[in-house]
Amino acid sequence: MILNQIVFSKKTQNNRFEVDKTSEKPLRSVAKAVSWRCIGTLDTLIVSYVVTGAIELAASIAFVDFLTKLILYFFHERIWNHIKWGK
Template sequence: METPRRTLVKAVLWNVMGLTVMSLVGLAMTGSAAVGGAMAVINTLIGLTMYVLYERIWARVNWGRLHG
């Protein structure tokens, strides 16, 4: 079973990568670093929250695990 701390560290690292990519995409799509950055930050906050919840729910599901 995965600890909540491990889940959080994984989520933060994943979202830092996503924030970087989304900032570049936002900049390319809008031509504005401020607008692109704001879009990326909002996306990252939503994504981080959803990822942590998703991982914690799956941590409680025993289906598909090998025991032994």
């Protein structure tokens, strides 16, 4: 009985993986990356300003941070989209 539940559950999960495999489109990853980076950049801007006391330097740091982490997050999401674990 337990073995049947495990086998049945695994078959259901495998079918779900096939359906979910294409559910995350690249455009969604871009939207998530941009929205998260806006929050992260605001945090970086505030922390940089508090540490340096110079808004121009803080803005420069935040801008570079925004670009580099946006790109890194996009590829991070795309890689995780191919991993079936936890879906």
